[in-house]
Amino acid sequence: MANLQVRDIDDRLYEALKRRAEMEHRSVSQEVVLLIENYxxxxxxxxxxxxxxxxxxxxxxxxxxxxxxxxxxxxxSRTKNTRGRDADELFD
Incomplete structure (x- = not known):
């Protein structure tokens, strides 16, 4: 079975993963695998x-x-655009 290592993960994200894993009685690793599978x-x-x-x-x-x-x-059915043709006219 392959291993996956994730570096430089935000502390808040890790804590959220950890809380979610604890609520579901899983390890963080198991939770991450389940989240990836579901996604x-x-x-x-x-x-x-x-x-x-x-x-x-x-x-x-x-x-x-x-x-x-x-x-x-x-x-x-298209109409020709004449915007900007009169040098003195700033707006339509």
Whole structure:
């Protein structure tokens, strides 16, 4: 089994870990391992949830227009910015 050494840990963080471990009748080392395991398990579930949510969006936009037509409509709806063209005008 691998060993992990953490250096220069903040005293307040160590004390919080120590209190939490004592409350759960575990060593600080056991508590840290459990916290890391829980974090990694949660992180994987969250990543999977986000991936599934993204995949649900796949194909959800249906439009009869071609991509070129959509881009053309977006570009034609834009207005030209004239800010800063008049040298005497400080604010719009």
């Amino acid at each position: 990694l398990a949660h992180d994987n579930k969250e990543s999977e949830r986000k991936t599934l949510s993204f995949l649900e969006l796949s194909g959800s936009w249906v439009d009869d227009r071609s991509p070129e037509k959509i881009v053309e409509e977006i570009r034609s």
